[in-house]
Amino acid sequence: MNKLQSIQNDVLKICKVIGIIMIISLSILKIINSNQIEPYVDEIFHIPQTIKYCEFKFKEWDNKITTLPGLYILALIYSNILSMFGIGDGIWISHCSVVVLRSFNVFCLIITFFSIYEILKISTYNLLLSPASSLSSLKINQKEVIENKNSINNTIILRTIHLSIFPIFYFFHFLFYTDVVSTCSIFLTLLFSLKNKFNLSSFFGLISVTIRQTNIIWVFFITINNILKLYEENKEKQNYIFKELNLIKDIIEFIKFSIFNLLLIIKKFIGFIMVGILFLIFLYYNGSIVVGDKSNHESSFHVSQLFYFSLITMLFSLPSILISSLLKRFGNQNEGNQNENEKKILLYDPIEFLKNINFKYLIVIIIGMVLMIWKFTYTHLFLLSDNRHYTFYIWNRFIEKYSIGRYLPIPFYCYSIWFIWKVLSENRSKLWCIFYFLSTAMVLLPSPLVEPRYYIVPFxxxxxxxFHYYNNFIIQNGTIGRFFY
Known part of the structure; x- marks a missing residue:
């Protein structure tokens, strides 16, 4: 099979998959629209504001809205494109109606799917072919990767399906909220960054900020990791094993590299720098990151947000890793030897966590977490008053009802934070992990309101x-076996 045929087959597979997903999603949307034709929850703010934009009343603004108008401008363009094709003239479906605006988020599923697929594809082949990869011990060469390209791409497609229908994210495709378009724009920013198309990447980064202001943190995260990539490539050229550096020394070396290569960084990432400057100008004139209703969105130091996020991330990630661990654990229990790659898989599961834990340190950590939860847990008015959210019931029937309720999950918080660090540090440098945790903290800490949708981008x-699932290669006689996830 030649390269062109291979590409055509991949495109055909992806189109079939996205076609099935779209049919299912549009069917769900039809059911929702039939039962809830009126704006629901926060749609009561977003939809009327978009309708004003559709009527070209750009000076009218609902002060209850806290985000910039990026979503409304994009929805205006989308609804006009539909009108050009004669869609939106019916009795049920009218121009900028609830139905049309909700369909915008379902349409974004196509962009989401292709973005995730491309990001995974680039990352996967970089991982498999890079000499610095943690999989290099498997002695996978370029020829073997090419020979198994079809299996690899099938695995990536399955992985893409898995992520595209992540429940917390997928749910919001059927409501006219900012979350889907916001996340989609971050995907595009990341994708074009991986393709080294930095001006295009920064353009989508700017769009993401106009949809949700906190996305400036993720634009910064992508930018700083592009600089980190330059730093790591420079170390590789010098045969310098940066992963073995002391973390403090590594940070100092990274800062030195950034200073000595400042002109190169400015030239290469000028688009991202301009996004940052524009955001600072916005902050100066607005006086706050929040637009409109500032009284209900005051900044906090909500440390517990990080614990909630880590727990949700672990819960949605753990099943696949536990399956991998159990398969390896029971599959190798009668074998005397395991290669290093097989042993790594077992390090993620709770059994190994308990076996390797230092209980003296754990007690200190638990005491620290108790103090942080006691001092830095906030109960937002919306959390207590709106029973249309699952968090309302979790909070009122467990956390607030029992005085010990907010402290009982602490052991799970400990494991989930360790789990996230362990998984990421297997394939990313410690500096990358530090930037990830800092960026996540900068997004979540200031928010007093507990909303699982705030965790979508960091998740x-x-x-x-x-890439733990790539550790599930069955290696026999030096060749790549089949994948399973």
Whole structure:
């Protein structure tokens, strides 16, 4: 099979998959629209504001809205494109109606799917072919990767399906919220960054900020990791094993590299720098990151947000890793030897966590977490008053109802934070992990309101940068066997 045929087959597979997903999604949307034709929850703010934009009333603004108008401008363009093709003139479906606006997020599923697929594809082949990869011990050469390209691509497609229908994210495709378009724009920013198309990447980064202001943190994260990539490539050229550096020394070396190569960095990433400057100008004139309703969105130091995020990330990631661990554990229990790659898989499961834990340190950590939860847990008014969210019931029927309720999950928080660090540090440098945790903290800490949808972007960044499933290669006689996830 030649290269062109291989590409055509991959495109055909992807189109079939996305076609099935779209049919299912549009069917769900039809059911929702039939039962809830009126704006629901936060749609009561977003939809009327978009309708004003559709009527070209750009000076009218609902002060209850806290985000910039990027979503409304994109929805205006989308609805006009539909009108050009004669869609939107019916009695049920009208121009900028609830139905049309909700369909915009379902349409974004196509962009989401292709973006995730391309990001995974680039990351996967970089991982398999890079001499610095943690899989290099498997002695996988370029020829073997090419021979098994079809299996690899099938695995990536399955992985893409898995991520595209992540429940917390997928749910919002059927409501006119900012979350889908916001996440989609971050995917595009990351994708074009991986393709080294930095001006295009920064353009989508700017769009992402106009949809949700906190996306500036993820634009910064992508930018700083592009600089980190230059730093690591420079170390590789010098045959310098940066992963073995002391973390403090590594940070100092990274800062030195950034200073000495400042002109190169400015020239290469000028688009991202301009996005940062524009955001600072916005902050100066607006006086806050929040637009509109500032009283209900005051900044906090909500440390517990990080614990909630880590727990959700672990819960949605753990099943696949546990399956991998159990398969390896029971599959090798009668074998005396395991290669290093097989042993790594076992390090993720809770049994190994308990076996290797230092209980003296754990007690200190638990005491620290108790103090942080006691001092830095916030109960937002919306959390107590709106029973249309699952968090309302979790909070009222467990955490607030029992005085010890907020402290009981601490052991799970400990494991989930360790789990995230362990998984990421297997395939990313410690500096990358530090930047990831800092960026996640900068997004989540200031928010007093507990909303699982705030965890969508950091969850996806975790998922797109952990490759434990590639450790499930069955290696026989130096060749790549079949994948399973």
């Amino acid at each position: 996806f960044l975790f998922q797109l940068n952990q």
